[in-house]
Each structure stands twice: as C-alpha cells, then as structure tokens.
Amino acid sequence: MRKRRLTTLLAIAAITPLALTACAGGGGGGQAKGDPDTLTVLDYYNNEPDKTLIQAAIDKCAEELDVTIKRETVPGKDLIQKVLQRSSSKTLPDVLMLDNPDLQEIAATGGLAPLSDYDVDTSGFADGILEAATYEDEVYGLAPTVNTLGLFYNEDLLAAAGVEPPTTWDELKTAAATLTTGDQYGLAFSAIATYEGSWQFLPFMWTNGGDETDLGTPEVAEALQLWVDLVDSGAASKSVLNWSQADVKDQFVAGKAAMMINGPWQIPGLAETPDVKWGTVQVPVNEAGQTPIAPLGGEVWTVPVTGDDEKQAKAASFVECISSDDNQLELATERYTVPTKTELADEYVEAVPTMEAFTEQVANARSRTGQLGEEWPEAATVIYTAIQLALTGQASVEDAFEQASAG
Amino acid sequence: MSTTRLTSETAPADRAGAPRRGTLPRRSLKRQFSKENITKVLFVVPAALYILLFFGYPVVKNIVMSLQDYTTKTFFTGEAPWVGIENYVTVISSNLFWPSLINTALFTIGSIAGQFVIGLALAAFFKRRFPLNNFLRSMLLLPWLLPLIVASATWRSILDQDSGILNRFLGTLGIEAVPWLTDPSVALTAVILVNIWIGIPFNVTILYGGLQDIPDELYEAGALDGATGWKAFWHITWPNLRPVVSVVLLLGVVYTLKVLDIILGLTNGGPANATQTLAIRSYQESFVNFEFGVGAAFSNILILISLLFAIIYLRANRRQVDE
CATH class of the missing domain: 3.40.190.10 (Periplasmic binding protein-like II)
Structure with a gap:
C-alpha cells in the first residue's frame, strides 16, 4: 500500500515541473510592443453618457497626435485590481486613467512615469488637483475636469x-x-x-x-x-x-x-x-x-512605465492633449464637471450657469491625498x-x- | 470490533514471514512497472495535476502571502518582504477580530439552522402529492437562480427603513418601522434572514432527494405498528435521512462561512461594524486597504475553520461506513 502511494507521488513529482514551466512560458511574452503608433488606453468610464463623451475627446487627441487608440473600459470597482494584475504581468496600458485619490498609491509602486520627464506643462492647473497628482514632488497625472460636493x-x-x-x-x-x-x-x-x-x-x-x-x-x-x-x-x-x-x-x-x-x-x-x-x-x-x-473628485490621466520610452513620450503628449483648454471646456460642459485650469472658470460659468456653485467650490477644494x-x-x-x-x-x-x- | 480482531490475527503471520523478505524487492519492482500499475498511475495523474494546480497552488500561495508584507508595490516590483507571523499578530490583535469571529459564528449557526429547518419542512411538505406540486417546487428554486448581487440589492430596498416594502407592510399591521439595516442590534439578524431565504432552495432540493430515497414500504410497515405522523418522522424518516443531512449541513457550513456578496451588498459590514465577518474582513483588507498579506491571514483562518468542519464530516462519515 505504502509503496503504491510512493509511486504515485514520484509520478506527480516527475510531471509537475513540466506543467509549471508551461505556465511560466505564457507569462513571459507580456509587454505588447505592437505598432508604435498605437496607444492603449484604460479607463473606467464604462457607462453612458460618459463613455461616448470621453471617447469623443480621445478621438480628437488621437487625430491631433496622429496615433491609433485602443481603448478599454472597466467598471470603476475593478479598475485597481485590473491595474495591479496588469502591472504584475507587465502589460500596463500606455495611458491609464485613475481616480485621483488612488494616484499616489499607484505612483508609490514605481509604476507611473513623472510627467516632467516629457516636458508636460503643468502650469495653470488648480492647486488641489496638482496636489492629488503629485507624489514625492513629481506630477504624475493631469485631469481635464474635476467635481466636488x-x-x-x-x-x-x-x-x-x-x-x-x-x-x-x-x-x-x-x-x-x-x-x-x-x-x-x-x-x-x-x-x-x-x-x-x-x-x-x-x-x-x-x-x-x-x-x-x-x-x-x-x-x-x-x-x-x-x-x-x-x-x-x-x-x-x-x-x-x-x-x-x-x-x-x-x-x-x-x-x-x-x-x-x-x-x-x-x-x-x-x-x-x-x-x-x-x-x-x-x-x-x-x-x-x-x-x-x-x-476634489475626478479622474487623472497618467503614463504608466511600460519600458517603451518612445511610446511613453507619445502617451505623455496624449495626457497633455486631453487636458488642453478646449477639451476641458468641452468635457466640462457636456459632463457637468469643472475645468481644472482656474483661468477657464469665468468662461465656463458663463456657458453653464447651473455650475456656478460647484465652480466656486472647486476653486478652494482640497484633494483627499494631499496631506x-x-x-x-x-x-x-x-x-x-x-x-x-x-x-x-x-x-x-x-x-x-x-x-x-x-x- | 471485527476490524481489530482481523489485524491482531494477521500480525503474527506477518512476523513469521519476515525471513523470506529478501526475495521480495525484485518481484515487487517488476510488479511496480507492470502495465497495470502504470495504467493506474496514469488514471491518477490528471486528477492529481488538477488538484495541485487549482487547489494546491492557491492554498500554498495564500499561506506564503500571509507571511509577507504584500502590498500594491509587490505587484509592480515583485518584492514582498518576509514578515513571519506579523500579519497574524495584526489580525488577532485587531479590535475587530473577535467581534467578526463571533459574527461569523452567529451568522453561520443562524443561517444554517433557519435554512435547514425551513428546508426540511418544505421538503417533507412537497413529498405529499398535490396539484401544482412540481410547479411550486421549481418556483422555490428562484432565489438560487438570482445572481447574489441582484438578490442583495433587491433585499436592500425591501428592508429600507422608511420606504421599504417590508416596513410598509408591517406598518399596516400597526408595527412600528424596524431599522433593519441601520441599527447595529438588528442588522445581523436581517442579514441572516436574507441568507436563509437564499439557502432554502439548496436545502429543499437535497433533502427532497433524500426523502424520495426512503422506501415507502418502511412507512407502510411502520404504520402497521402504529408509527404515524411525528413518530414516523422520528423513527423512520430521520434515521434514514441522516447521511443526506450531514452532507447538507457540512456544505451549508462551508458555504455560509465564506459568504461575502450578500453582506457587502446589504450593509458593507456596517452599521458601525455590526455585520463584520471574517470573510468581509479578508475582502476589505485585501481589496479596499490593499493589505494583501493581512487579508490572506484572515482568509487562512477562515480556511482553517472550514477544514475543521470537513474533518468532522469525514470522521462522522467513516464511522457510518464502519457501522
């Protein structure tokens, strides 16, 4: 009886390494090199009307930068798990949207590239949102619009x-x-x-x-x-x-x-x-x-470290584009959110008077992760x-x- | 009894055969590689591989994780510093550990008792022949078919204190609105009630199957001796149903210990932590606070408790086979 059990164990022991190496092989080819003119985007705007409105902004920037965008949307609850999964399999997207209080947590893992590496202009943005997007003195993301209570x-x-x-x-x-x-x-x-x-x-x-x-x-x-x-x-x-x-x-x-x-x-x-x-x-x-x-609520767009510097530079331009003045006003008007550039406030309130109280509120708003x-x-x-x-x-x-x- | 006598008889024979052992290895070696044995091994391999990959690996990984400082950083850098039993110390010394352990026990006992008693009563009821029996029995399965997240969202609105249909109904009977999900002293009961509702179909289905297997002749013979009604249940149904009952109860306990979606959907562990269970703690530590090591420690404790019940079940079953 005991001998038979031993044989079984030996048989399993002999076969296991084969199975395990087979598994390991699958994970190796991770990083999607692909076409240098294609950027992958991951966000959580999976419901209408946001899904379409954000898509329009993305398309506009894709055209401006002359790149093709492959966008993936997941439910808000699943985003962080998805990001963690993808960072362990080294398949992070080129552009990643994060809820602003999560940014520092993800930046702390070393998974995001600082925007200063790509000379992205971060001036003119409200202090609160920059605070949320900053980790150890480096800005890691930009938000076109924000919200508050x-x-x-x-x-x-x-x-x-x-x-x-x-x-x-x-x-x-x-x-x-x-x-x-x-x-x-x-x-x-x-x-x-x-x-x-x-x-x-x-x-x-x-x-x-x-x-x-x-x-x-x-x-x-x-x-x-x-x-x-x-x-x-x-x-x-x-x-x-x-x-x-x-x-x-x-x-x-x-x-x-x-x-x-x-x-x-x-x-x-x-x-x-x-x-x-x-x-x-x-x-x-x-x-x-x-x-x-x-x-301050709202989402920031970031550039994950994918190891492809050329693509990361393109992704940084994309982040800059999606937070441009025109895009801010457009997205703010359509989505009832507030532009993050303080100088746009007057123009915005004129266009959307119902948002006056919120726009004032944003001017003094604080980020949750600032302290x-x-x-x-x-x-x-x-x-x-x-x-x-x-x-x-x-x-x-x-x-x-x-x-x-x-x- | 019979087994012990057998071994004591064979033992001396074994000892007597000892000197002849020298010739055995070669013969057994040959036997080991016989076609028959290889076939046997080949039959075992797929199952063994499956268990190793889909049960062994996660369990080992979970144990290792619970001994590491496993956070969001780990996913990117792959580094998880070894911290020994620190996570377990954190778990057991946290203020919420004992309350959530007690809640887990109350939740499990309450749910199983309710599900089982109501399930058995319904199963016995459906054993009689009456019109629409099959239709009603299949309707009873509905709670089982609903996704848990849908069920809990529905119950959340039913149990709402102000506009929930249950309180409205109780109001017409002159009963004051019950703060089902907002009072710490009631919330656990409310959550248990919903879980009972969800578990009834499973209990009815299995117990009904068990009841069908009891031969009618037993009841006929029993009736001749005057065993009808409760007596028939106690002396015929119950003893014959016992193997099925132990399966239902064990599976019920294991399912209930790890219930997550219902509590998350109904109260999210609140109000004021009144519905925190070990499963909720594990989920919140891992996926809300991103302390995967601490979350793993919580779930290992949960697995250990489930294992305890599995062992009790196996022991009880082995005794039955011996009998």
Missing part, C-alpha cells in the same frame, strides 16, 4: 415652506427641520460604511478647520455633532447609514428629501425628471464668513467608522474617532 435643494419645496437655501450650519438645521413633514425629510446625505461616507463628511470637517492628520480635534467632533443632530432630530433619515450617493439622489428625486449633499455628476440623472426643479449652493459653513472647503498620500485609505476608514459609531449611538461624538482608529 455641494448642496442641492428642491426649489418648489423650499418656496412652499418659505425657506431660503441655507448657508450656515444653524440655517441648515432649521431649514431641514422646517422641511421635514410626513414622508419627507429635510436633508439627505450619505453616511455609508465606505469611502463614499468619508468623502461626504469632508466638506463639513474641512470647512470647520478639521484635518485628517489629527482626527481628535474639537473641530472634527463639531462637524460630526452636526450630522448626529440632523439624524437624531429626525431631519435626516436614519437610513443615511446605508445610503450611497446614488440612493441619496433617488430620495431627492422622489421628493423624500428636500435637500441633499451630492455632486454635479448627478445632474444628468436629475435631468430625467424635469418636474423636480432644483438649485445648488455651496456646502453650508459653521459660522458665517468661513470659506467652504470641499473635497496623507498613501496613508489616506486608513484615515478614510477611520472617518466612516467613526461616523457610523456616532450615528448609531455606539460611541459619543468625542470618543467616536478614537474608538474607530483603534481598528
């Missing part, structure tokens, strides 16, 4: 209740309380246990002088207290704990929330229900006179955990952040 309000509901759009926290609390009747809540926001919840909390925290490098300050606690007050008073639903920003928009559209914290990317969705009239203002501040500081870089995901986890602890009454506002950071 603001306060949407239902014009009809506010007019009927005789409420003005709030500008301070006190006004926000009063307005939300007044607007809460029957099935309708005054305010909706997302306090979900993901980075989305942290992102929605940032405008309140930053505006009040809180900072992610020290979450134990009274300024941060005050901002959290505001959210707790809104939920405890019943002016916002307890369901904010489980609402994504898309859910928040649905509540607003259904008339179940008179106001919401959300971003301009919801505007195409809001346009589908023209009978819901809405307006936007900047996120309310704690005390009148404070500058509202909101987080902490690669450490941001940890802080973001602490923030959403603390929000959840406080809103469910598991911890007091003062203890929430400490308890959350204990992990």
